[in-house]
Amino acid sequence: MLLLAVLACREKEEILWLEGSRYGWEHFNHRLAHWETRLGPDGVDVAVIGGTSTTDRETVLPDGCAPETCAELPAADNANVLVRWARAETASWHAVRGTTTIVAGADGATGSVKVQLPKKARSVFAVIEGFAIDGGEPLTGGDACYAPENGWLPTVLAIGLGDVDLSDDGMEATVNVSAYATAGKTLEDTRQCVDVVVDQAQFRFDVDVLVVEGTANASVLPVEQSAAYEYEYGTVPDPQEEPPPIELNKDLSRSFAGWSRIAWRFDQKDPDLRGAYLRTLGFEVVAEDGTATGIASNYSPITQLSGFDYVFEGTLQVVDLGTDVTRGTIEETVPAALDADGAPIVTTFPL
Numbered sequence: 001m002l003l004l005a006v007l008a009c010r011e012k013e014e015i016l017w018l019e020g021s022r023y024g025w026e027h028f029n030h031r032l033a034h035w036e037t038r039l040g041p042d043g044v045d046v047a048v049i050g051g052t053s054t055t056d057r058e059t060v061l062p063d064g065c066a067p068e069t070c071a072e073l074p075a076a077d078n079a080n081v082l083v084r085w086a087r088a089e090t091a092s093w094h095a096v097r098g099t100t101t102i103v104a105g106a107d108g109a110t111g112s113v114k115v116q117l118p119k120k121a122r123s124v125f126a127v128i129e130g131f132a133i134d135g136g137e138p139l140t141g142g143d144a145c146y147a148p149e150n151g152w153l154p155t156v157l158a159i160g161l162g163d164v165d166l167s168d169d170g171m172e173a174t175v176n177v178s179a180y181a182t183a184g185k186t187l188e189d190t191r192q193c194v195d196v197v198v199d200q201a202q203f204r205f206d207v208d209v210l211v212v213e214g215t216a217n218a219s220v221l222p223v224e225q226s227a228a229y230e231y232e233y234g235t236v237p238d239p240q241e242e243p244p245p246i247e248l249n250k251d252l253s254r255s256f257a258g259w260s261r262i263a264w265r266f267d268q269k270d271p272d273l274r275g276a277y278l279r280t281l282g283f284e285v286v287a288e289d290g291t292a293t294g295i296a297s298n299y300s301p302i303t304q305l306s307g308f309d310y311v312f313e314g315t316l317q318v319v320d321l322g323t324d325v326t327r328g329t330i331e332e333t334v335p336a337a338l339d340a341d342g343a344p345i346v347t348t349f350p351l
Contacts, residue, residue, distance in 0.1 A: 012089040016041060016351075017210055017258045018129055019327070020084035022282020022295065023048045026333070027077050029277040029300035030054050031135075033151030034344045037083055038130035038208055043351055044330055045130075047344040048079035050278075051150040054336035065145035071190035072150065076336070083330040084284050085351060088256070090323045093214035094118050097129055100177050100209070103137055105202040108180040113209040120170040125218040125317045126161050127258030130208035133157070133181075134344075137202035144200075145193035149342060152183035152201050153194075153275025158263035159207055160315075173213075179205040184267060184275025188305070198275065212256065218319040220260075221248060223292045228269065228309035229299075240279075240299040240308070245291035250318065252287035254325055259283065261315035264296055269309045276308060283314055287327055292316060 021037035030050025038045040052059050056076040061067060098113035117124075136149035162176035183201035186194050212218075229240045262283050266276035279299045285292040294312025298304060330349045337345040 012091045013094055014087055014089050015093055015095045015212065015256070016085065016087040017127060017256065019086050019257060019287065020082070020282065020284025022280065022284060023079045023081045024280040025050065025054070025077050025079055028053065028303045029279040029298045030077065031151030032154050032278055033136065033149060034132070034134045035281070036132040036344065036346060038132060039085055043348045044083050044085065045346045045348050046081050046083065046334055047346045048081065048334065049151070049336045049338070049344050050077065053077065055338050057338060059147055059150060062143065062145060065193065069190065070145050070193035078333050078335050080333050081331070082282070084286070084327070086287070086325050086327045088321050088323050088325045090321055093212060093321060095210050095212045098209050098211070100207055102177065102179040102205045102207065103202055104179040104181050104205060105140060106182045106199060108178060111177045112174055113177060114172065114174045115211050117171050117173055117211070117213055119213070121166050121173065121213045122215060123217045124164045124166065124173055124211060124213045125260070126164050126175045126209050126211045127260050127317050128159060128161065128207065128262065129210035131159060132206040134204045135201065137204050139197055139200040140202060141197065141200045144197050146197050148201065152198070153186060153277055154181060155184040155266050155275050156180055156182040156264070159205060160261040160263065161209060164211060173211045175209050175211060177207050177209060179207070184273050187272055187274055210258065214319065216319055218317040221316040221318055223294060223314040223316060224312065225294045226309070226311040229297070229307055231304060231307040233305070236301060237299060237304045240297040242293070242295050245286065245289070245293040248290050248292055250290055252285070252290055252318065254323060255287070255318055255320050257285045257287060257316055257318045259314055260317050261313070262294065263313045264294065265311045266296065267309060268311065270306070274306060277303070283312065285316060287325070
């Protein structure tokens with residue numbers, strides 16, 4: 001009886017985690033300058049920027065740079081965003097959050113998150129709780145005619161978490177975090193200044209990591225998805241339908257389901273090393289359907305210049321919590337807005 005009383009009096013803890021994030025531009029496809037989805041107890045922070053053709057902000061070229069080969073088209077666009085989140089209250093599981101910042105380019109880069117656990121770990125795993133990906137890092141070769149804050153046409157974009165390393169006493173957890181990003185060419189006469197520096201592109205990754213400790217090992221589920229869309233130059237492109245989601249064949253209603261890896265490769269079939277103007281980008285697990293997906297597209301009736309292909313490779317960490325899970329979806333439209341210093345304006349949506 002005493003044991004039952006102790007178990008009943010254990011204080012429950014709320015665990016909050018990210019199940020998906022995606023965006024799609026209202027009007028056209030664009031470069032990737034900034035994509036942010038960061039989940040916290042007060043809400044979800046969201047920002048999406050695609051360069052001057054989304055912020056309607058003029059770019060001042062350095063002296064000696066030719067406007068005819070460094071053209072920018074200031075215009076405004078809005079992003080339709082979707083964020084999936086979940087939370088549960090449990091006395092059997094605990095979660096601790098940490099953050100690392102990584103600047104990565106074609107060679108990739110790594111960082112780590114180290115957290116103190118509230119008790120000696122039994123079973124432990126880690127997932128991506130949030131991220132901010134920004135293409136405005138300085139060029140590796142120094143200043144040039146192209147301003148990297150206007151974004152890039154990515155060919156690879158990836159965040160991955162390694163296994164959790166525990167200290168000898170089981171009270172400290174360390175997670176290695178890897179990030180990788182490469183940019184491709186535009187192959188446009190009016191944007192030659194982009195093409196000559198694509199191998200110097202760098203992205204800053206701010207990655208929030210949630211370390212989860214509990215009573216069972218998580219199942220590791222790979223999610224792989226791909227699509228290819230043809231396009232004949234000079235024609236009106238066909239809309240790009242998303243491929244069907246991947247069936248996970250698991251009941252997720254009372255489960256934790258979070259991502260430990262999200263990775264895309266774009267335009268791998270393009271022989272000219274073209275990068276991707278993106279119309280949509282995202283990943284999600286839909287618990288009520290028992291499905292997961294990773295999507296991307298470049299559809300744009302006026303500004304689409306090429307076909308498109310992508311491969312998504314993700315990894316889910318899934319474990320039965322043994323308790324009810326509350327899930328929510330945020331679907332909103334946000335402007336691509338910058339503050340007076342040129343930093344993305346972040347919008348917070350309450351849970």
